[in-house]
Each structure stands twice: as C-alpha cells, then as structure tokens.
Amino acid sequence: MKVYLTPTNLASCGFRRTPGGVSHSNMSHCGKRRGESTCRASQLLLLGAARIIQVSNFAQRNRFITMSAAEIAAKFSEAFGGQPELVARAPGRVNLIGEHTDYNQGFVFPAAIDRYVWYAGRRRNDRKVRALSADFQESVEFSLNAIEKDCHHPWSNYLRGVTKFLEADSLQLPGADLVLGGDVPREAGLSSSAAVEVAAAAFWYGAAGVKPDPVSVAALTRKVENDFVGVPCGIMDQFISVLGKKDHALFLDCRDLSYRAVRLETGARIVVCNSGVKRALAQSEYQVRTHQCQEALARLRSTGLAAPSLRDVKPEELEAARNALPEVLFRRARHVVTENRRVLMAVRALDGNDLGAFGKLMNESHISLRDDYEVSCSELDLLVALALKQPGVYGARMTGAGFGGCTVNMVREDATRPFAEIVGREYDKAMGITPAIYIFQASDGALAAAQA
Ligand code: GLA
Secondary structure, X not given: OOEEEOOOOHHHOOOOOOOOOOOOOOOOOOOOOOOOOOOHHHHHHOHHHHOOEOOOOOOOOOOOOOOOHHHHHHHHHHHHOOOXXXXXXXXXXXXXXXXXXXXXXXXXXXXXXXXXXEEEEEEOOOOEEEEEEOOOOEEEEEEOOOOOOOOOOOOHHHHHHHHHHHHHOOOOOOOEEEEEEEOOOXXXXXXXXXXXXXXXXXXXXXXXXXXXXXHHHHHHHHHHHHHHHOOOOOOHHHHHHHHOOOOEEEEEEOOOOOEEEEEOOOOEEEEEEEEEEEOOOHHHHHHHHHHHHHHHHHHHHHOOOOOOOHXXXXXXXXXXXXHHOOHHHHHHHHHHHHHHHHHHHHHHHHHOOOHHHHHHHHHHHHHHHHHOOOOOOHHHHHHHHHHHOOOOEEEEEEEOOOOEXXXXXXXXXXXXXXXXXXXXXXXXXXXXXXXEEXXXXXXXXXXXXXXX
C-alpha cells in the first residue's frame, strides 16, 4: 500500500521542490518561491511528484490544485501542530482510449498519471474528523457517528462518503486530523475527484492497519461517487487510481473487472493539453448519455436481440436494427459499439509496438465522440486538429467525459517540445486561452504495491 510513514523531521524542512523537479514556476498561485529542498525526508516524500515534467511555459489557471506532498505535510503542522502520522496518496488518470464505455460494461484503457492527491493525517481517538483542504483553504469537522453530505463544502463529500462507506463495510476507524490537497488539475477530466476518494481510502486503511483488496477499494470508492456524491460514473477512474501501474496502461474489462497491464512504448510520450474550459452542462449531459445508452439497449432488446449490455451488440446487429432506434440513440449506441472494438484493436496494436495503428484508433475515437456521442466541443476539436498537423504525432483525441477538459496525444519523444510550443501558441491565438500542456508518466496506483 502506498501509505508513507511520515519522517519525524518533516516540519523543520521547509518543503520546497527542487527547481528541476517541477517546473511550475508559472503555475504557482499561492505565491510560494520554489527553491532547493535541503531535507532528505522531504525528498523522500517528493519522489512521486518530482517525476512530473511540464514542458509548457504557459500560465496555469489558478483553479488547479498545485500543492506538493511536502507542502501539505507542512500545512498539517501549521493547522494542527506537530507532525502528521501518515501520508497517503492516489494519482489522477488519463484515458488513452475507451470513452463512455465503462458504464456500458465495456473496455477501457487508462493510465494513472504522476500527479497526486495527498492526505497527511494523524489519528484521534474520539471518532471526530477535522479536515482542512489546502486547495480551498476551508476546514470541516464531523463525527464518525453521523456522516451527512455537506453542500457548503462539496470538496469534503468525497472524504465523508469514503469514511461512511468504509465504516459500513466494517472498518473500525478511530477519527483523524487531516490535511488534503495535491497537484492533479481540477475540472480537467483527469479524475481529481477519484484521486480524492481513493487517497482517503488509502489513508483510512493505513490508519486502521488493514491491507485491503484493491479491486474492492475501487468498487467502494466508485459507489461513494454514485450513491453519496451523486454522480452516475462508471468504475474506470477509481479503478485506475487504485491499480495503475508505472510505465503501463491498464486494459480493463468493466464487466468482470479483469485487467491486464500493457507496457507503454518507450519512444512515445503521453502529452495532455488542457483546453481550460469546463462546460456547466457536463454533469447533466453525462447523465443524459447514460440514460440514452439504457434506452438504446432497451429498444435493441425489444427487437429480439439478447444482449445484456451495449458491449454485447455487434456492429452488424446494430446496423440491422437501425430502424428500431431514433437517429440520436442509434448514433449513441454506434459510438459505444465501435469504441469497444477500437479499444480491443488499440491494445493489440500496442502489444505489437504499432504506434501508428494505435494513433489512428485514437483519431477515430475522437471523431466518434464528436459526431456520434456529441461530447466534444470546439476547443477540444481545435486542440485535436492542431495536434494532428504537428510532426511526430501518432494520434490525438479528447479524454474523459468531455464538454471541455483535456485532449490526450501520443507524440514521438523527440517531437514533444515543439509540439507543446506550437499547439499552445496556436490555441492561444485562436481561443485567447493559454493551455497548460503536460507530459505525463504512467505511474503506480494508490494500492499498486499491495498487488506485488
Ligand atoms: C468520467 C467518468 C468515467 C467515464 C468517463 C468517460 O470520467 O467518471 O466513469 O465514464 O467519464 O469515459
């Protein structure tokens, strides 16, 4: 389990990142000088964060989480005095291909990224939780005996839900003082909320001294998102945040939760472009899409097709039943049916080191999401179009739920820097938004070590 015992001298260290480690100089919104770390303990804690490379010089918008583990541990000392006892972390994710397939029992192919949400905490014995969000600069307090949703501090609902559901799952929790924060870009389709949930679970398991089954943790944290927070998401985000593997993407079957880690080609990098936009309708439209899929399936089944989910529908069966579906539902179903096939082909391509074929499937995925599923937007389409004009680009597509957020690009290693500069500049020129561009390294999930 990735729960780190906090070294005793953390509070005296200053917790600053090495200049070469994280080039967030233009991203800082908290006015902190990034300097040399002088402390071995902080370097230990910073191992994960130090792998982050940001090639872009473009300004970050200040709604992104930008705190490092060590800064969070320092915040703990400031807020509660003394040292945190445990530090737990969970990564965000980028989905390479397989979008809007997870809630249709289909296939996905995400990777955990080297950006994390961290909890620094110390146990208390009175079943109270006091939690400070370093990013929102807000605190909450609640009792383990009565955990309710808090509409004034929505960030705390992930922690509240995980705590409540773990207790209901018979984990004995003592209470804790906590600080949470991290550097997963928020509202960018990179699953910062799943990371907040999974890191909370990792913290509580660490505090209870229990080694959990990672797949059950993914299922529980997804249930929190569905039944406590109220977002009807699939399991992809929580699963990869728990079970991601360094230098690999995970090929996951969302029906039986079987999975396989596939090594990522070393000659290419995962480059993510943040459009900087987030549509207000993202959540409601996500729900509309889940209902449309259910409706399309019901209509297909009413024609006599014995498919338990859209994942089981073959392209030719869908084509044959075309007249049984309103045109919109037909296109929604066609996206899911074709996207599942693309994931299977993409995994095969990567197994065979065929980045050209992999990239082509990414491009097709974007077109399908844009035209059939209608979850893209002009900003994402522009980022993809700009990307595909650059040399060394194998493929480009929107990633995550859509309606804003990020694109993911597979770019030849030596082409990444000019890619970031030109795409960033052209996007800014057209949209008036300076996009953050990241090169991510596939990382271990929160409980990856528990699998070893
Ligand atoms: C969000 C959801 C996931 C998945 C993606 C779309 O990230 O949380 O479960 O449905 O959208 O692929």
